[in-house]
Amino acid sequence: MRKPWQPQQPRSWWLRNPAYRRYMLREATALPLLLYTLLLLAGIVQFSRGEAAFATWLSWLQTPAGLLLQGIALAAALLHAVTWVALVPKILVIDSDRLRIDPRHVLRAHQLGALAGNLGLVGATLWLLWPAGGA
């Protein structure tokens, strides 16, 4: 008579293997980004409450805790972007009788797009702030 052993997935399955740990780190990048979003939301709320409240929020950003949160959020955003863009050629495969694009070009286009978007954002921010800061 058959009596198969039914294995149960342990809660610690993701600690068993480096590939699972990398995956969980990639997915966990969402958590610092959630905290950073809440931080920005708090900024908007403080802004609506007046200049003094907003100044307090701005000064909190420069405390060690504020800087740590922003640093972790930046690292998480970068890790998320790099790992996501690296997966793109596996998902976005353009290959039909009418049109075929080399997967390396798809990857390069995404990398260049991400770079251009980020540089554009930094450039636009500097351009907007420069007269106020420099004058």
Added chain:
Amino acid sequence: MSDTIELAVTRYRPEQDTQPWEQRYTVPCSDDMSVLDALNYIKDALDPSLSHRWSCRMAICGSCGVMVNGEPKLSCKTFLRDYREAGVLEVRALDNLPVERDLVADISGVVEHIEAVKPWLIRHSEAPVDTAHSQTPAQMARYHAFSQCINCALCYAACPQFGRNPAFLGPAALTLAQRYNLDSRDEGSSERMPWLNAEEGVWSCTFVGYCSEVCPKDVDPASAINRGKVASDINYGVNLFRLLRGKGDA
């Protein structure tokens, strides 16, 4: 250099055991010995009660999958020489599957998932037998890697989503669905799309990607499944459009 190596084999004998346990064997170790050779040595010379599954010895039958030091491997394609430094080799049945006995995992659930997606060429009408369905090399290249699957189930042992929910169709079945959907000779994608679109289909995959790392035939199931998500999105849009025009699903 040691000429023996220790194997810690997870045993399970349904007649006597209530749960798996570990038994250690010392086997000869040479550069040309595979883990399968070591298991056969145990079976032949040390302990005839050990059960393991194997057939071709050349990574094509897909029978001899086991966990070696926690990684899903074909035992015929995994060599003792690569584990000399580790000293002990832990061998157990494939993860995420019921264990029938010792190293024999029950893959019948996986086979049912594979059958469900109709992994064969579907034609609306059969062509006369004296002609062939022509296909260009470029058309074949679109699915060729996905057609290399040997149904060894290593990808299922690697997939934590399948471990969590055995109803998930899983890497090999969804890859084979893509393999036939991408075949220019096939006309059956409308019969497979409901499986891709289902809760147990492509959307249960969270792109862990380990299935592609362990695949002994470089099939890249993670890519096939996630391309299946693109196909499922397009299918959703097309079906919505057809619904508005009063037609059935594509």
